[in-house]
Amino acid sequence: MLVITRPRRDHGTFRSMELQVIEHPLVAHKLTVLRDKNTPHTVFRQLVDELIMLLAYESTRDVKVEKKAIETPIAPTTGVSLAKPTPLVVPILRAGLGMLEGMTRLMPSAEVGFLGMKRDETTLEAVTYANRLPDDLTNRQCFVLDPMLATGHTLNASIDYLLERNAKDVTAICILAAPEGLKTVEEHLDGRGDVKVIVAAVDDHLNEHGYIVPGLGDAGDRLYGVID
16 A cells, blocks of 8 residues: 655645655565564665665656667567666665665666765764765756655755756655654755655654654664674
């Protein structure tokens, strides 16, 4: 089942964020194992890869295609291929890397850019330390990969990078989101672009440290181990 929250009409204008929560037995099962603190890194990585393929299937439903003439072993026919310019996949380092393979396996012709961001644990704001994106993203569909939409600051900064480079529309794929983070993103956008957020679940709240509750812990640490 696909639960869709359409953009809201506020004071006569549409807000620009659309939220899709993917409800499916396999999504729920894999998410349950991810949440379990006893799940080892190797299993966690494998499940993230599998889960992202399920989320990516829905997130690419509106990907742009163009007609393509081909010949089958029997007769000529017309199919479709991804339209130019090809979509851009942007994992947010480092946790977003764990989502990249599942996404590119589903859409192998997409290009990949990278944004390195970390959270200042005092202010909870996003700090950018790496940027490998094209300068011009005119008419590009962009897919941002970040496991946790917690405070929303990292996603806001990522969206700003893409929209400032004239991206056509942006889809964020996250495993979990917090209501506070979703509200922050919606308010930050303020009608500046078409943004869709795809998640496996929206959790209850953020704790005093800015972590999603019940959540699944620090996704980067659970993917790759704790780095001091």
